[in-house]
Amino acid sequence: MDLSSFLTSVLTSFVIFVVLVLVFTWLSRRPGNAPVYYPNVLLRGLDPWEGRRRGTRSPVGWIQDAIAASEDDVIAAGGIDAAVYLVFLSSVLSILVYSGIVLLPVLLPVAGTDHGLEASIGIDSPNKSAQSSQDFSAMDRLTMGNVGEKSERLWAFLLSVYWVSFVTYFVLWKSYKHVSNLRATARSTPDVKPEEFAVLVRDVPKPSADETIKDSVDSYFRALHPSTYYRSLVVTDHTKADKIYQKIEGHKQKIARAEAVYANSKTESNPEGTKPTHKTGFLGIIGKKVDTIEYCSEQIKELLPKLEAEQKTTLRDKQQRSAIVFFNSRSAAASASQTLHAQVFDKWTVMEAPEPCQIIWPNLPRSIYERQIRQAVVYTIVFLVVFFYMIPITAISAVTTLENLRQKLPFLKVVVDQKIIKTILEAYLPQIALIVFLALLPTLLMFLSKAEGIPSQSHAVRAASGKYFYFIVFNVFLVYTLGQTLFKSLTTIINHPAEIVNMLGNSLPGAATFFLTFVALKFFVGYGLELSRLVPLIIFHLKRKYLCKTEDEVRAAWAPGDLGYNTRVPNDMLIVTLVLCYSVIAPLIIPFGVAYFALGWLIAKNQVLRVYVPNYESNGRMWPHMHTRVIVALLVYQITMFGYIPLKKFYYSPILLPLIAMTILFAYICHLRFYPAFAKTPLEVAQHELKETPNMEAIYTAYIPQCLKPDKLEDLDVFEDCQSHSTSRAPSI
Amino acid sequence: MDLSSFLTSVLTSFVIFVVLVLVFTWLSRRPGNAPVYYPNVLLRGLDPWEGRRRGTRSPVGWIQDAIAASEDDVIAAGGIDAAVYLVFLSSVLSILVYSGIVLLPVLLPVAGTDHGLEASIGIDSPNKSAQSSQDFSAMDRLTMGNVGEKSERLWAFLLSVYWVSFVTYFVLWKSYKHVSNLRATARSTPDVKPEEFAVLVRDVPKPSADETIKDSVDSYFRALHPSTYYRSLVVTDHTKADKIYQKIEGHKQKIARAEAVYANSKTESNPEGTKPTHKTGFLGIIGKKVDTIEYCSEQIKELLPKLEAEQKTTLRDKQQRSAIVFFNSRSAAASASQTLHAQVFDKWTVMEAPEPCQIIWPNLPRSIYERQIRQAVVYTIVFLVVFFYMIPITAISAVTTLENLRQKLPFLKVVVDQKIIKTILEAYLPQIALIVFLALLPTLLMFLSKAEGIPSQSHAVRAASGKYFYFIVFNVFLVYTLGQTLFKSLTTIINHPAEIVNMLGNSLPGAATFFLTFVALKFFVGYGLELSRLVPLIIFHLKRKYLCKTEDEVRAAWAPGDLGYNTRVPNDMLIVTLVLCYSVIAPLIIPFGVAYFALGWLIAKNQVLRVYVPNYESNGRMWPHMHTRVIVALLVYQITMFGYIPLKKFYYSPILLPLIAMTILFAYICHLRFYPAFAKTPLEVAQHELKETPNMEAIYTAYIPQCLKPDKLEDLDVFEDCQSHSTSRAPSI
Structure with a gap:
């Protein structure tokens, strides 16, 4: 791609972005659109325009608002999870800014003043060397590809890898600490949260013939926690x-x-x-x-x-081998959830209870063996999807360079030059397949994650997000680069098989320009659409006009949903991986990365404050996943560089090996130091005083599924009696 | 090795064994030797001859006694650890017996009636084929080496691998269950054991200037466990x-x-x-x-x-950042030891307290980072020792076949034929080096394990045993086989490099005979020495006669020590690995393995009942290690077979792949199901009632190091005061 087409592409994206921002500014001022642009604010019972006059008047008011909002505001509006997502965006932003400050002024001149590209052409075909200089755009000149082989200048690139890595360690460490504190603060608030008093029990063993599961759970936990046990709620099969x-x-x-x-x-x-x-x-x-x-x-x-x-039948006869057990203090529940209960591990498994709203009921009674088997099956499927999806992607990557194909393999001209075939090939079939598959993928991955037997929504989101990350990095990043290379060099490989390593090396800087455009497109157009919410706006107005009759229906029409971490995070992670990997090879990508994450942070903050409403609160349990994946990206980057630098016939690249070891060590230390507080609740945190004496009745009721709730709360005892043998059925025996 | 020399070797070993057993029978009847042959019995205050008249009269009396003793007797005499060791021996025995029942009658005829060895020679040198039959001993005929290439008979060998594996799964599963119950029973006895009321706390954070470490430990644990906390004992640097x-x-x-x-x-x-x-x-x-x-x-x-x-200075000024915290009930301690306490993991690490007698005091205050670094360093050293020790071993393996060397490389004759050089080479130098190094190795490994920062003796023994296992399996098993092969085939390799794979395959059955002799030697001579206790006997009599003057000194002279699991278990594991690996290649090894473990079980039981006295009680925590290593041996076996069968040009060996997967799965399931109850104390078990109200004072005192114990127990409060600021030093501030 040459400079002009690159600029055209970036400029087009930018114009679209500006237009969308203007549209947003105009539309969001109209009170009728408030449910689309301020649903979160409305749901919290606030007036969207109160105290924000300035904001709605100036077109950059929303920017001022977003910047002015403190972390506490964000937590109030979107919970810890949203705050953690913003911390993630700002951390990546810091990494890129710190890297850019050093890399741009150092590497651009070093690369730009060398003549590696001309030299390499000069060697390949000496007679072309005179005219070759115009073959290379200014873009390519500024990449590492322009540095000559064995050049001393490569030291600058090698050491830059160290700089980027150290910056990453530093920022990640600080952020992990910050998020860890955020979580601790959130978990030690004096508010009563039902899930902090409960423990999820799975793998309840088969009770003896004359007792119900409820009886056995009660007697077991009463015996082991005589002073802290409150009561239990047995999971039932309430589908009917x-x-x-x-x-x-x-x-x-x-x-x-x-x-x-x-x-x-x-x-x-x-x-x-x-x-x-x-x-x-x-x-x-x-x-x-x-x-x-x-x-x-x-x-x-x-x-x-x-x-x-x-309801009665369900409670009595459809008890499942799982239960939620309540304790009368937070620390008792925290301690119980971490203590091994049974001698044999496949019985009485305990874990922290999820929030009532995010429990995936059908998964609770699955036995430990079923969970293991399901997990193995799901992982196998995901593995196959990740790896064999490269086949259509490679095909697409091939077709998009149809022109290349035509040049290299002239015998295809007959087919390709027929106009209809060409159009279809080039524009429709593969793209549609790709788009359909990509659109279905998050749903498929979410379905697979739930099929693993995970007990809570937030955990399933994390699992799906992880799968999507590996899919997207492998397929977009690796396969695209490889696909490009294989096609570009098809003829060369046929003639000189030994050239393949060189070709691979040369194609890395080439793909950089592609990814630069990709990042630009993604953030200008993607963020524009995200901010302007054109699609929800249209749907809302259509629904309100033609479908909604009642207030409830209108409310449902603008229900905003949550941030959708399962697709949002992996997409950001892809950009992190791309920008990190190319940060040294083509430093020009860094400003684009900075723009992506700066804009992303701004817009996400705006959306969190005004639009999205969280479905659940996991107190930042997403963070360790984000952290690990930034480290994975860093490792991919270091390994790429370790493999790429020797292609320049520069044999000091083993200097990067300690860096790879250091990254693994860093990940290990972070895991050791911070992770346990995310996986478990530390007693220190659970011990904090509560605002009021907890209403245990209310905590208990929060976990009763909607369809089983008796009409009046006084009937709760009947509910309790229904589940246990001793009172309701004992007389009949 | 031909049949006659093999028989000679085995017979010699057997004769030595019989002589040693007779010596034992004769010596053990003499009352003066009782402290050598019945120290355990004496220490328990029993009369060694009471009710055992029969036993001491007949030479097989000790065998009857050993067989008659129940598991409870063993536990009474040697604790759970000894009982678990016997379970390990009997499990391996069962595996080998079940395998032998099928493999011997099936594989011996199948191998014996084929003519693979003659055929292979026939191909190599057609003119020799007539006289070749006498080149092969009856021993070699009964190995898999005698089966022809591509023969259908190989199916029998292939399926035998399945049989052995299934038998192993079955026996291991049953044993794990049994040991798990043993441990649960031991941990739920109504006896008061100090370690069950205590928790070891490490990584205590630096206290503020005006409080001692003792104060901060007290206030922290009192706040988190208000109703169950009893008191704490801060670790001090009491070397002086x-x-x-x-x-x-x-x-x-x-x-x-x-x-x-x-x-x-x-x-x-x-x-x-x-x-x-x-x-x-x-x-x-x-x-x-x-x-x-x-x-x-x-x-x-x-x-x-x-x-x-x-003592005063130590208690007040030499407090270390570690403590033992006592709770007033077993379940409170069990629960506390499993609960995460601090938000940040490098502070307030809690774990189960080791027995007072086996604490390694200097390791307690090491910080989590120091432990990690030490572990990494130790592992690196062990890795180097394991891998580079192969150099001297290979040299030894070469020198033991000096005759071979002389034949193959005639130019060495000049040197080798000089008598003095030959004698030294053949008999002294390398063996002495080998023996010295091997004798020092357990001590070195024990030292390294303690240097890791492990808090208890039993844990260090397990760690050392693991290191020794990998050392011994790698060096004796792998390197010996390889060394043999490399030397045997030196000339062949030089002439026909492609032959190396075949050579390797052919040498596997050859090494079998060597290992057969090895096993026989090991058990006849080793067990004979073990049973007859000649060395301790001589030392005891010498000491008593010339050195000991007081009763205490005599007692010290016959102090029996414990079983020494750190060398005993890996040595047994080596035999397990050898016998399993050759069980199908040379099924004749099975009876030897059976004899080894049958005799081993008998003698170990005798020694546990009468001789050894345990230094500590880890309630069978050694078992998961033994289990894992039997599985490692099984994997080595399966992989060997997977690699060896194709050498016979028999291409169905991928049928073994599911078996390898199955073994890994089996290990994983066992780990999931049983391991947690070994790593932690289940509440179920800790909840059992105690015989008496625990004397907390006595529990506390048990942990005070001997040198810090005040003369009178009433002074305990002074001891307590010394450690904390608030009472003893506060007035002076």
Whole structure:
């Protein structure tokens, strides 16, 4: 890619970005759009424009707001997880800024004033050497590719790798410390959180014939924690009860909607209004026509006793071999969750309880062996997906350079020059396949992660994010570079097989320009769309106009969702990997990386403060994953450099080996020092005083699934009795 | 090695064994030898001959006794660790018996009736084929080496690998379960054991200026465990106090000895006796002559106040950043030892406390980073020792086949044929080096393991045993086989480099005979010496006659020591590895293995019941290590077979791959299922009722180092006060 086309591409992206920002500025000022641009603020019951007059007036007001907001504001709006995500973005930003400060002024002149590219062409084909200088764009001149073989200048590049690595260690260490404190602070707040009083118990052994699972859990934990045990909640298979419950809820919604429609229909001309009706058959198209309100009310009346009966059956007969056990203090629960209970490990496994809202109920009763097997199967599938997905990607990488292909293999001209075939080949088929597959991938990975038997939503998100990271780094980064190289050098390889190593080396700086454009495109267009929220805006307005009848429906139409860490984090990680890997080979990528993460931080902060609403709170458990993956990126970078520098016939690259060892050591020390406090709750933290005496009843109720909750809270004891043998069924024996 | 020399070797070993057993039978009946043959019994205060009349009369009485003793007897005499060691021996015995039952009747005929050896020679040199049959001994005929290439018979060998593996899984699983129960039973006995009420705390952070370490430990643990915390004991640097204490003890011993000598000197001719004297200078050779009793008493009088002063200083000013914290119940201690205490992992590390008798005090205050660094350094050293020790071993392996060398490289004849050089080369130099090095090795490995910073003796023994295992397997098993091959085939390799793979394959069955002799020698002679205890017997009698004057000194002369797991277990493991690896290649090794472990079990049981006295009790924590290493041996075996079978041009060996995967899976499942109960104390187990209310004072005192113990126990509070600022030093501030 030459300079002009590169500039065109970057400029186009930039123009799109500016337009989108302007659109955002204009649209976000209109009060009607508040639910799209300020849903988080609205949900917290605040006025989006209060105290923000300045912000809405100037087009850069949102920037000022975002910068002015403190970390506490962020935590208040989006929780610790969002704050940790911002710490991640700012950490990467610092790494790149510190690296750039040294690398740009040092490496650009060193590379730009050498003549390696001309020399290499000169050697390959001496007769071309005179005209060769114009073959290389200014871009390529500024890369390491322009440094001659065996040149002393390579020392500068070698030492730069050290600088970048040390900067990374320094920033990561500081950030880990910061996040660790954030987590500790969050976990020691005086607020009562149900999950801090509970422990999740899995692999409950089969009870003896005359007791229920509930009985055995109760007696076991009462014996082991006589003074701190409060009560237990056995997990039940409530799919059937839930189905009935959902039906009732559906009917309730229909009634609300019908009533709204009915009220609207009372116009002046028709003061009575028309009662809404619908057909009872398939999709409301066939079947008997009924009055919606009456019909639904009847249905609910019919279903309610059914639900009650099913609730009883579920609680009594559908107990699963898993339970949530409550303790009367935080430190008792923290200590219990970390203590081995049974002599044999496949019984009475205990772990920290997830938040009630993020429990994946069907996964709880899976036995330890089932979990292991599922994990092995899922990992195998993911491995296959990651590795064999390179086949279509390589094909795409080949087709995008169709012009190259045509040049190198002239016999293809007959096919390729036919216009229809060319168009289809070049533009449609593979891209569509790629886009469809890539769009489905996060869902697939999320599904696979849940299939592993993970008990909580946030854990599944972390697992899916990890899978996506390895997928994206392997496929985009490695395969693209390799694919490019293989095609570029197809003819060379055929003639001189020994040239392949050189070719690989030469293609690394070449791919740099591609990735530069990629980063630019990604952040200008991606962030523009993210900030302007055009798609949610359109959907919201369409829904509100044509579909929503009740207040609840409108609220559902603008429900903002959370940040979607499972795709967001791996995408950022890809950029980290790219920028780090090319930081020394083509230092020009650093400013782009800085722009990406600076803008990313700004926009993410804006979105966290105003738009997204977290689904769960994991108190920053995402951080160790982010940390590990930055280190993986650093390792990929160091290994790339270790392999690349010798291609310049510069034999000091083993100097990089201690650096690789150091990175592994750094990762190990961080893991040793900080990780346990993320995996477990330290007693120190759990010990902090509470604001009020915890209402244990409320903590317990928080974990009862919606469909099993009795109507009145006084009925809780009945609920309890239903689960255990001793009181409800003992007399019948 | 041909049949006759093999038989000679085995028979010689057997004769030595029989003689040693007869010697043992004769010597052990003499009451004067009781301290050598029944020290354990004596120490437990029992009469060695009581109820054992039968045993001492018949020469096989000890065998009957050993077989009749139940596991409970073993535990009573030698603790859980000894019982676990016997379980290990009997497990390996079962594995070999079950394997032998199938492998011997199947594989011996299959191998014996083929003609692979003749065929292979036939191919190499067709003119020799007629006379070749006598070149192969009956031994070699019964190995896999005698099966022809591509023969269908190889299926039998292939499937035998499966049989041996399944037998191993089965036996190991049952044994792990058994040992796990043994441990659980031992840990839930109603006896009060100090270590079950204590927790070892390391990495205590630097306290603030106005408090001692003791204060900070107290306040920290009191806050986190308000209802269960009892008190704490801060580790001090008591080397100086200990030196003074040892001096006093030395003087006391001298006095006792001098008094005994003095009493003995009062003969009829000299009713006054002569007071023993000694010189005060270097080694008692130079210096002033003094009356021993008077001098030592004076010394003690001088030292006692010094000791007291030093004790105070130690307790107050030499506190180290480590402590032992006591809880008032077993489950509280168990739970505390498993719970993460601090937000940052390099502070307040907690773990289960070791028994008081086996604490390695100097290692306790080492910080987590120091431990890590030490571990890394130690591992590097061990790695170097394991790998570069092969150089002398290969040399030895070469010299033992000096005759071979002389044949193959005729130019050496000039040197080798000189008688003196030959004798020295063949018999002395390398063997002596080997023996010296091998004898020093366990001590070196034990020293290295302690240098890692391990807090307890038993843990250090396990670590040393692991290192020795890898050393011995790598050096004896792998290097010997390779060394043999390399020398045998030196000329072939020079002429036909491609032959090397075949040579390696052919040498495997050849080495089998060597290892057969090795196993036989090891068990007949080794066990004979072990049983007859000739060396301790001689030392004891010599000491008693010429050195010991007091009762205490006699007692010290026969102090039996423990089983020495750090060398015993790896040596057994080497035999396991050898027998497993050759079980299919040369099935004749199985009966020898059976004999080794049957005799080993018998003799070890006898020694445990009558001789050895355990130094510590780790409740079978050695078992997971033994288990893992049997699995390592199984893996080495499977991989060897996977590599060896294709050498027979039999291409179904990938059928063994699932087996290797299965072994890894088996190891993983066992680890998952059983290991946690070995690494931690399950609450279930800690919860068991105690016989009596624990005397917390006594538990606390058990951990005070001998040299710091106050004379009277009532002074304990002074001891306590000395350590903490608040009471003893606060007024002075």
